[in-house]
Amino acid sequence: MAKTIQAIRGMNDCAPTETPLWQWVESKVRGVLANYGYSEVRMPIVESTPLFARAIGEVTDVVSKEMYTFWDNDEQLTLRPEGTAGCVRAAIERGWIYNNEQRLWYMGPMFRHERPQKGRYRQFHQAGVEIFGIPNAEVDAELIILTARLWKALGIDQHVSLQLNSIGSLEARANYRSVLVEFLQQYTDLMNDEEKERLVKNPLRILDTKNEALQDALNGAPKLLDYLDDDSREHFAQLCSLLDAMNIRYEINPKLVRGLDYYNKTVFEWVTSALGAQGTVCGGGRYDGLVEQLGGHASPGVGFAMGLERLVLLVQEVNHNIPVENAVDIYMVYQGEGTTVAAFKLAEQIRSEQPQLRVMLHCSGGNFKKQFKRADKVGAKIALVIGESELQNNQVVVKHLLSGADQQTIALDNVIEHLKTEF
Ligand code: HAM
Secondary structure, eight states, rough: OOOOOOOOTTTTOTTTTHHHHHHHHHHHHHHHHTTTEEEOOOOOEEEHHHHHHHHHTTTTTTHHHOOOEETTEEEEEEOOOOOOHHHHHHHEEEEEEEEOOOEEEEEEEEEOOOOBBTOOOOOOEEEEEEEEEEHHHHHHHHHHHHHHHHHHTTOOOOOOOOEEEEEEOHHHHHHHHHHHHHHHHHGGGGGGHHHHHHHOOOOGGGGGGGOHHHHHHHHSOOOGGGGGOHHHHHEEEEEEEHHTTTTTTEEOTTTOOSTTOEEEEEEEEESSTTTOOHHHHHEEOTTTTHHHHSOOOOOOEEEEEEEEEHHHHHHHHHHHOOOOOOOOSEEEOOOSSTTTHHHHHHHHHHHHHHHTSSSSEHHHHHHHHHHHHHHTTTTTTTTEOOOOOHHHEEEEEEETTTOOOOOOEEEEHHHHHHHHHHO
């Protein structure tokens, strides 16, 4: 036998037995987004590399070591590691946000060259929202309220919690950065090489270190919230009071800074303890400077993205009430001279007149026994059976595969009417 070729590490197939759950999760996401009047956009999976370098930041993990980048003649291209940069690029290029508000969402694959483990993959899927043109805290609150509604719809609301922080304006962060670096310099002996590098290039990222000794030391670190500019402080207070009024529980986490450089003011993450190390199911925040930084007319932005693999895993873990549906309602069984065409015609007629029904026609020959076995295997509720005598008498036999009720013989002309009593 020829040698088989395997999938790329960290890039998964979705089996036919898994797609119903994925579709269920995706339909809940689409439903809630429609509930808020948001519009779907679709962007290319490949963008020019400098877009990500400029938007996400050269020194972030994503840009410095996780991008799938290649040359296309003399242009450097990258498989999108996230959706915000491409959405902002499209919004500027297509004029979606010029003097306009937009509430947009997208869903699709993203690519990061990370070390694969449960909940962390090299190709993964995000559903994301980006809102442009609204600087107010109301919209930050709306995004969080929307996600809370989605968790309820997915049956995972008891298993996720909200972490919230404000990282203020660029200037406030620059002030804080120098205070933080001064503080951290006492602890360089606790730092590994990567953290020492971060101390120079991106010290705020040390706040969310996994290094426990350093975490302890960080409990005494100066807090970014104490260095906020007035505008950011008011924005954050308003957001918190709206969330309080809407009964959304949150924890203010002064160490939450997020791994992408474009944020200012609000940042948030929804986390779960049910998935092990990869517990962040959704992350986002405000990015008021990004549109201008990418060459557009200044326009505030705010958004989030959730990891669909993590949501599917969490739903599997904690929600055991998902309606599981078989893919097939009716299995067409036939045997004997002339019955093939009769079965094809009847199947097509049902599909036209009862389009909500899922009809599968047996195509691989064999006797009735073999055909009924297939019908059972696909989980069909009933089989419609045409043998030579049924064909002669213009009749069909209805066999109840799931309920075990007696079989019935009905006139071909009455099949459509009869099906209304079955489903
Ligand atoms: P992010 O935090 O990098 O933010 O990713 C958002 C979510 O995508 C994560 O919380 C996680 O659920 C999922 N995710 C990230 N990497 C992986 C991976 N390797 N495998 C599986 N799931 C993963 C962003 O991407 C921002 N663009 C979010 C945003 C939109 N901020 C403003 N607007």
